[in-house]
Amino acid sequence: MKKLTILFITKPMQHHIERSTYYLGKELEKFSNLTYHHVDGNLPDIIRQMSIKPDFILFNDLKPDYCPWMRNVDQVKIPKGTLVHDLHYRIPRRKRMYQKDQIPHLFVQYREAFCKWFPEFVDQMIWLPHHVPAEIYRDYSFEKDIDILMMGSLIPHLYPLRLRMFQKLKLHPGFKYFDHPGYKGIPADNRYVTGPRYAQTMNRAKIFLTCDSIYKFPVLKYYEALACRTLLLASGSAELKDLGFIDKETYVEVNETDFYEKIMFYLKNESERNRIALNGMKLVQQKHTTQIRAKELLAHIQQIVKR
Known part of the structure; x- marks a missing residue:
């Protein structure tokens, strides 16, 4: 052809x-x-x-x-x-x-x-x-030295669950948050975590947190986290399910009332955390x-x- x-x-x-x-x-x-x-x-x-x-x-x-x-x-x-x-x-x-x-x-x-x-x-x-480009978003085999990771915007009227998680966890010793750099050019001082460094930081996390906004958009972070073999805890939807994001199989669905309990559970249960994270990585490699x-x-x- x-x-x-x-x-x-x-x-x-x-x-x-x-x-x-x-x-x-x-x-x-x-x-x-x-x-x-x-x-x-x-x-x-x-x-x-x-x-x-x-x-x-x-x-x-x-x-x-x-x-x-x-x-x-x-x-x-x-x-x-x-x-x-x-x-x-x-x-x-x-x-x-x-x-x-x-x-x-x-x-x-x-x-x-x-x-x-x-x-x-x-x-x-x-x-x-x-x-996601497979050469950037992948398993770098880094040590999982970040317990809980969040990256991106916390605009309250767009990402209420994300903000709620941040407020609950900001004093937790194992929690790391990196601010959103914006959507246009890379800042001259490049103080933000972007590009391969962004993917590598995700790969270091045991758990990554995000949400799909008030609009229920299956945002890019869902795919990025899974591709880096990191357990994703995030809000769910029918559209996400059709994309292969299956609760307790390729990621873990959370809401405002249960996210903290589930974070603590999966921090303690390494084998289950690794099983779901590996399934998630395979999903992205095979479909996304x-x-x-x-x-x-x-x-x-x-x-x-x-x-």
Whole structure:
């Protein structure tokens, strides 16, 4: 089967804190003829200037910090789709752009929230969950010298469970917390734990704590912790279950009333903690690496261009 030629319209993401689409692009390069476009422009002119006409045009979320501004998108009849990350960002504007630009294929990270907030676009949804690069998020075989680890935002109205866990544990001698560095460029002083160092710190933890926010988003931290062979204690959902996050098998589901009791139980029960953590790591290796997700995306695109 000949390689697809894909035009990926995206801002450069390699220096962002959250680099999922950068890693996705690197995997797409291995299995397709991928061309990037990083700056604002007129899409018909961009297509005319390409030496090879693309089979498919992929946008990175139609969001200013992810994707350059494109004019006259609807005038280009090549099949088009967009990655959809931050669902809660300017919902009415997103809907207008999907309709105006005639972008029929929506590769969505969060299934249930999309169905709730974008019901008129459900038929255009293709579920493409989070993923992690296996060369970074892995078992480094480090000593498990951190009992309980938490990393990331504690915004009260978004992450109430995360904040509740922090408040309960902040004086516990085995608890470590690292602040959220933001979502854009890496700070010049690089005082935050990011990139491989972030994954290595996760790998040192016996237990990692997070939650899926008030929106019930299966956020990236769920995948990252499991990939690093660390026991994840976090809130659950039906969507997480469909992704393979099974309570007491690949992670441990907690809520505001039982998280402390479960933390103490799994700190004392090393064999059970290790069993679940190993299962979780295997789940990510088998279903949620960036290479797997890139191949799934290409399979979807292959079906679209055949129509």
